[in-house]
Amino acid sequence: MAQNCPGFVNGIKVQPGNVSFNEYDAAAGYAAVVVTLGTNRTTIPSGASVAWTQTAGPAVVLSNANTLAPSFTAPTVGPGGDVLAFRVTATCTSRTGTETGMDTGTVTIVNVDRPPAVAPLASPPEAAVGDTVVLSANGSDPDGDAITYTWTQVPNGAPTAALATPNAASTQFVAPAAANDYTLEFRVTARSNALSASATVLVNVTAANLAPFAALACPSVVGEGQPLRLDGSGSYDPEGGALTYAWFVNEADAGLGFSLTGEAGPVVERSAPSLGLDMVGGVEVALRVTDDQGQYVDALCTFMIADVTAPSLTLPDDLLLDADSAAGTLVPAYAVSALDNVDGDLGALVACSPAAPHQFPMGATAVSCGVEDSAGNAAAGSFNVDVQDLSPPDFGPVSDIAIEGNALGGGILAYALPTATDKVDADVTVVCVPPSGDLFPVGSTTVECTATDDAGNESTAAFTATVHDTTPPTLDLPADIAGVEATGPDGAPVDFTATAFDIVDGDLVVYCTPASGSTFELGPTMVNCSATDTANNTGSGNFSVQVVDTTPPAVTPPANTTVEATGFLTAVDISTATATDAVGVVSLGHDAPASFPVGTTTITWTACDAARNCGTATSLVTVTDTTPPTLTLPGNIAGVEATGASGAIVTFSATASDLVDGVVVVTCTRASGSTFALGTTPVACRATDLAGNTGTGGFNVTVVDTTPPSFDPYTPPAPAVASGNSQALVSFPLPVARDLVDGAVTVSCDRASGSSFPVGRTRVSCSASDSRGNTATMGFDVVVSYAWTGFHRPVDNFPVINAVKAGSAIPVKFSLGGNQGLDIFVAGSPASGAVACMGGYTEEITLSETVNAGGSSLSYDATAGQYVYVWKTDKGWANSCRILQINLRDGTMQKAVFQFKK
Structure with a gap:
């Protein structure tokens, strides 16, 4: 198998196949747009294969999905466009096993909006003054979008026409008056989205004097005395001339007295006249409208004066009648009458309920009466018949x-x-x-x-x-009084109550000897009493009083005392008690302690007389504890830096002491060592002594986040090779940034992954901000280079020395992986410099920019897929050597060595 099979899989990248960008214009019709995909590989080596699949976007059919350059027809998308994503998977089977590489890329389909078209029409296109002309717009939109229309008149010196609905597809106007013929021009503009189209239409108008138009409106029926409006304001002259008005009346019934003499305006406003006896009320009105040329027209209208006046009904006043019996009183007839302005006397038609004669019961009875004239106008009224019992028993x-x-x-x-x-x-x-x-x-x-x-x-x-009255009073005397305590050596005063009651006079004064309140000596005393009523009837009686001495001294304690505690025990000034006795006090003392605890202590006071009769009394000493403990708290704690999303742990010291209880436990709403959330958290603390007194305090803890996110270690993308126009589409993963508080945060870079990058080194700057605006930045370089494959014949690559004739024009040919444009050299390049003809060429070389043969420039041979630069050499370089150096925009330097002969 081929040795380059693993290399083919490793680093395969998706690239556009036949364009230098990934947006395809679908404006001309989607079926006409064919998109070709590509990769950074040019051939599929033996043992390798590729497969393309679509991963997102509207589904398309890929042709040649197992080649390096599949294609598809752009799908139909909405106004906002859509994005299609594709994955290429490369597989290599070699001696060491099967290796797989893959990459993804996107293609954006953009839907370009197209303008609408519109054609206007005037009906009729030839009109006379006063004619109504209809303007219609026939519009269409190639994308099916909704269209709106606007009509405007094009100024050309013609009269201005009033368009009825200028913002509709159809509008109309009345041809305005003029002395001469004229032409009106109208423009309609059709709009869909942000695009529009306009067209104009002409209407020729012939001038002529037209008769005026008379319009008269009046009510069909109006009631007597009601407002009556005769309206001829709708009349007009088509030429816009002044009009004059004349009004005439034809009365259907005599006696109305309704006249329009002297009325000269377009509107008459009157009150409708009242009808008289036997009147019908029909009126016919004529309006004559005359223009400034003497032409006139008439308009007629007829209305009725309606009888709306009710008859006049006369009823008696309320009647008050004496009852003849429990059944009431009989009334034989009523005195009622009615008169109508049109029908005359209607007394015979008056109907009352209840009808006379009528037996009216006791009390008030309403009698309701009514009458109606021939026009249906009704009058009604009532009176009362009140039958009362007016005779005494x-x-x-x-x-x-x-x-x-x-x-x-x-x-x-x-x-x-x-x-x-x-x-x-x-x-x-x-x-x-x-x-x-x-x-x-x-x-x-x-x-x-x-x-x-x-x-x-x-x-x-x-x-x-x-x-x-012959009955004497009855006395109520006390029983015998025994055991009255002596108040001194003379005995004791004794009060008693003696009363007397008479059945007629009630309570009477009783006279007793000795009298109540006298001082009775020790021993028994008889008391005699008597009472006499106002009729001199007298009653009498008696009882006895016994005085003794058994009372101990009376003790008066001091007032109860309440003091605030000054410590665990408190010294209190308890004042002193007093004692009295009829025979004298011998001793007075108490059982109070030297100092008092918190709470209430009872003190007992004791006094004794000479007869060993002793009396006691008590007083209270209360020591209260109402002073709360004193808290010692830290001040507000600010600027604590958050250590995580939950905030930060904060420690503090809070103590309290009490006047009575000493050290008291402090509790706070957030304990020291708690985790406090971001922001300001109030901490409320309190301490309560044994008496229930509570001291409170508080402070704020503020946790802040001023630490920016941090970026994970990042590996920049591998250098890319320019695919065309000195550009390359470079995909790279976004750096990852994390924040102590927010966790993973969004990273944004000034260049998007998959963007087109120029050859050379481009710095991509990225930033990440947490939710509190703390920002961290980082950057990395994207390197794009040319696919340099060396010089092509007739130039041999360095370090081979090319032998050429001095003064000749040398075609320097090379490839950069496709047409990268003609701006591929840096400034001052190509350049050449003299070197020794010995090889090595490590010495410093002075270069000078080359001169093109015949003033020609760099060109690209698309058929051969290579660049051609013609270098014009100098005849003076004979018998010397020079280096030709090409500095490319991707930062690389290429050179070739030449030896020049005569």
């Missing part, structure tokens, strides 16, 4: 009564109500004052009675009620 006989006082202030007297009758109501309410069961004072009271029927009519009657 009649009382029967009444008698006087007397009782003994039986209640406070007199006596409760119950009596039977007098009776009363009414002609309407079966039951009549009788009310007496004072009422039965009320309290009557001692003596005689007149009772007045009122009988009221359901209608509120009243009648009155009266009788006398007498109350007598």
Whole structure:
């Protein structure tokens, strides 16, 4: 097998086969575009094979898919185009086994938009002043895109025509008036996407005086007194001349008094006249429109004056009638009438509900009446018939009564109500004052009675009620009072309550001896009491009072004390207590400690008298702890650099001390040593003593990301060989960049993979930015060189010495792997310099730019696939040697040695 089979597989690259770029214009029709693919290999060696497959984009059929240059017909794509991707796989089977190489490439199909076409048409193309002309546009778009149209008049001195719809495919206008014939020119522009096409059309107009047009609009029916508008403003002169107006009226009914005399404008606005008795109301109006040439036309319209006035209905005022019985009152007839401006007297047509005669019940009854004229105009009204009971009831006989006082202030007297009758109501309410069961004072009271029927009519009657008082009061005295404690050696004052109650007078003053509040001596004392009512009826009674001495001293403690703790124990000033006793205090003391803990302590105070009667009292001392602990926290912690996507670990110190409890535990919302996220995180801390007092504080921790991403080690693409026009399509993998926080980040380069690169060394600059704008950059070189295969005959390659005749023109031929254009030399190249004819040629050589024979330039022989440069030598170089040096744009230097003869 061939030795170059593994080399064929290694590094195979996809390249365009017959063009120098990868965009194919599909504007001329897709079927006409054939795309040929290619690689950087020229032949398939023995033992090797290739296979092409499509990997993305609209499906196409590859012809010769197992060759180095398959082709396909460009598919149909949308307005945005599409990208097709292909893979070439090269396989080599040699003695060492099977090797495979592959590469991918893309072809972009671009859909180029084409402009629309449009043809305008005028109908009719020849018109007279006042004619309506229709303009139509017939447009089409080769790509099937939507078309919009715009019509404009081309200025040419002709009158301006008003286009009805200038932005539609079809529009129209009325040929404007003019003194002479004229031609109108209109341009229509058709647009699809960003492309457009325009065309014009002509309309010839003949001038002539046309009769004016009279237009008259009026309502068919208008009501009496309503606004009436006669509108002739639609009249016009086709030539645009001034118009005059004359109005005439033909009345169908006499007596309307409707006239248009003196009206000279295009619009008349009036109020419709009112109709009279037996009038119909039809009116015919004529409008005469005359132009400035004396031509005129008439327009007529007819309208009706409608009877919209309702009849006048006269009804009686509301009636108030006295009831004859519980059934109400009979009304035999109503006093009603009606009059209409057209129909006259309509009284006989008035209808009421309920109709008379009618038995009206008690209360108000609405009577509704209505009448309608011959035009259907209706009048309606109502009045009320109110039947009321206006007569009062009649009382029967009444008698006087007397009782003994039986209640406070007199006596409760119950009596039977007098009776009363009414002609309407079966039951009549009788009310007496004072009422039965009320309290009557001692003596005689007149009772007045009122009988009221359901209608509120009243009648009155009266009788006398007498109350007598012969019963004495009843005393309420205390039981015998024993064990009254002496307040001094004289005994003790004693208060008591003695009351008396009379059935008529109520509570009475009681007189006792000794009186309440007197000082009673030690031992028993008898108390005598009596009370008399206003009728001089008297009641009496007695009880005893016993005074003793058994009371201990009374102790008054100081006020309770509350103080704030100053430490674990707190000294407190507890003040002092006082004590009193009727026979004197002997001793007073307490059980308070020297200092007090936090909380409430009870102090007991004790006082004793000479009789060994002792009394006690207590006071409270409360020591409170309301002072929270004091926290010691760090200040805001800023500028902590993130170590990963989750942020950074931050440590800090937070302590607290309390006046009572000493050192207190501090808790924070984020513990020291926690991982803090990017940004500012507030940390809130608190410490609580045993009394529940809480001290708080806080600070902020700010984690930042100022570290840019870093690039993974990168291997630049292998040098590429120019495929044509000193360019090569070079694919390379994007560098990979990673960030401590964001992980993998997007890398962008100023040259895309698969781009066309010129020969030589091109620097590709890449950058990567994290989400916080930290940016890292890197670069690598893409090297493109010519496929130099050496000089072709008649020039032998270095170090062979070419023997030539001095002064001759030497055709220097070489290949660069295809047509790379004519700009392949660097400035100052080719050049030559003298050397010794001994070989080696390592010495410094002074070069000078060559001169082309006959002023010719570099050329490319497409048939032979090689470049030809004719070097014109100098006759003075005879018997010397020179180097011809070619410096190419890919950075390489090629040379050949020549020995010149005469």
